[in-house]
Amino acid sequence: MDSIIVRGGVPLHGQIPIAGAKNACLALMPATLLSEEPLTLTNAPRLSDIATMKTLLESLGAEVTAMAGGRVLAMSSHGLTTTRADYDIVRKMRASNLVLGPLLAREHHAVVSLPGGCAIGARPMDIHIDALTHLGAEIELRDGYLHAVAKGGLRGARVPLRFASVGATENTLMAATLARGTTVIENAAREPEIVDLAHCLRRMGARIEGEGTATITVEGVDRLNGATHPVVTDRIELGTYMLAPVIAGGEVECLGGRIDLVAAFVEKLHEAGVEVEETATGLIVRQNGTRPRAVDVVTEPFPGFPTDLQAQMMAMLCTAEGVSVLEERIFENRFMHAPELMRMGARIEVHGGTACVTGVERLRGAPVMATDLRASVSLILAGLAAEGETVVSRVYHLDRGYEELEKKLSAVGAQVERVRAS
Ligand code: EPZ
Numbered sequence: 001m002d003s004i005i006v007r008g009g010v011p012l013h014g015q016i017p018i019a020g021a022k023n024a025c026l027a028l029m030p031a032t033l034l035s036e037e038p039l040t041l042t043n044a045p046r047l048s049d050i051a052t053m054k055t056l057l058e059s060l061g062a063e064v065t066a067m068a069g070g071r072v073l074a075m076s077s078h079g080l081t082t083t084r085a086d087y088d089i090v091r092k093m094r095a096s097n098l099v100l101g102p103l104l105a106r107e108h109h110a111v112v113s114l115p116g117g118c119a120i121g122a123r124p125m126d127i128h129i130d131a132l133t134h135l136g137a138e139i140e141l142r143d144g145y146l147h148a149v150a151k152g153g154l155r156g157a158r159v160p161l162r163f164a165s166v167g168a169t170e171n172t173l174m175a176a177t178l179a180r181g182t183t184v185i186e187n188a189a190r191e192p193e194i195v196d197l198a199h200c201l202r203r204m205g206a207r208i209e210g211e212g213t214a215t216i217t218v219e220g221v222d223r224l225n226g227a228t229h230p231v232v233t234d235r236i237e238l239g240t241y242m243l244a245p246v247i248a249g250g251e252v253e254c255l256g257g258r259i260d261l262v263a264a265f266v267e268k269l270h271e272a273g274v275e276v277e278e279t280a281t282g283l284i285v286r287q288n289g290t291r292p293r294a295v296d297v298v299t300e301p302f303p304g305f306p307t308d309l310q311a312q313m314m315a316m317l318c319t320a321e322g323v324s325v326l327e328e329r330i331f332e333n334r335f336m337h338a339p340e341l342m343r344m345g346a347r348i349e350v351h352g353g354t355a356c357v358t359g360v361e362r363l364r365g366a367p368v369m370a371t372d373l374r375a376s377v378s379l380i381l382a383g384l385a386a387e388g389e390t391v392v393s394r395v396y397h398l399d400r401g402y403e404e405l406e407k408k409l410s411a412v413g414a415q416v417e418r419v420r421a422s
Pocket of ligand 1: 121127166167308330
């Protein structure tokens with residue numbers, strides 16, 4: 001397993017290009033199952049999760065061709081060979097469950113393995129199951145697989161979600177595009193990735209209104225066409241790299257960044273005394289030598305503060321001036337980066353879903369272990385300002401969601417290198 005070595009203390013200067021959004025692409029790729037015509041995605045990120053989704057779609061009989069070094073994904077599913085998504089692929093990535101809605105809509109049946117829990121929580125699928133049942137599906141859990149059937153096809157309905165689940169909204173939205181009649185999704189997730197999926201589905205001929213609000217209305221159609229769609233910018237990669245100059249000092253422009261994608265996060269940066277400037281090409285973040293101020297953070301569904309930036313924000317707050325309280329309200333176990341940051345000298349107390357961080361002058365480099373995708377990158381960020389060397393092991397977690405991380409950080413002056421496992 002590869003490791004990444006970070007030598008701290010170097011202020012950063014330059015530009016970091018932000019890639020297409022992993023979490024948008026992982027919902028856009030299964031959309032190819034809804035049409036017999038080709039769906040092509042541009043601005044796709046080159047990540048191991050995308051490769052996993054490619055393998056899953058190909059296992060169903062779809063064709064996925066990565067072009068331009070993986071930036072363009074040309075897909076078509078004119079001839080599906082099965083509607084069974086096997087455990088050995090689904091267990092690697094929860095987002096595999098996003099083939100359930102499209103397969104039910106197109107083939108009227110699907111057998112999809114339950115993804116199983118992961119490091120950050122149990123991550124059940126009850127909201128997905130309840131929503132698709134409202135659309136007329138019969139779904140039974142047997143030997144670790146969801147066996148779903150929609151006799152005569154799905155039919156439009158009012159679908160109230162008990163929680164604004166991103167994945168459940170995406171599965172329901174895709175399923176509703178081919179359901180007979182009108183579907184109204186209530187308490188829908190409002191994330192930019194949902195909006196991007198709706199834009200793509202509309203390009204394919206779907207009739208959708210209200211994406212980005214809590215109520216999405218879909219008029220089912222008989223069939224969808226092919227389309228070409230650019231993947232929206234990755235707001236989590238954006239927020240991650242915006243924190244690099246805050247932690248290490250300096251000035252960095254994140255190319256392609258847009259304030260509307262990270263409004264709640266930028267509000268917290270302003271509260272911490274960080275300067276963010278919108279330019280024609282992206283967002284500039286500069287930290288003029290003083291330490292950022294402590295701020296309190298509560299993670300919420302969009303447009304609230306994103307849970308996927310909580311670990312990275314904690315890394316910044318470890319050396320902020322004062323005491324910060326972070327409340328993780330989306331996942332039940334998303335503070336695994338805390339003990340690793342404490343190995344670097346951070347002062348953090350965790351109790352249930354609340355973490356209290358008392359800022360210290362500087363962290364000290366140490367060997368630390370990545371546990372999940374966002375925890376991994378928070379350790380890299382912490383290493384940027386730590387005295388000495390930080391060695392982050394198990395970086396395969398990082399490769400799931402960050403394209404060429406060490407290259408992007410080195411380009412702005414960070415001393416970061418990957419050590420290939422022998
Ligand atoms: C998406 O996961 C993202 N993944 C996650 O990003 C992100 O953290 C999450 O949304 C929240 O924003 C992708 O888009 C591929 P949820 P998803 O359904 O859809 C509970 C990353 O780092 N829940 O909104 O799985 C669930 O357990 C990843 O890129 C149920 O109880 O998130 C969690 O506590 C991590 N029953 C909460 O809701 C359900 O049926 C939010 O889950 C579904 C979810």
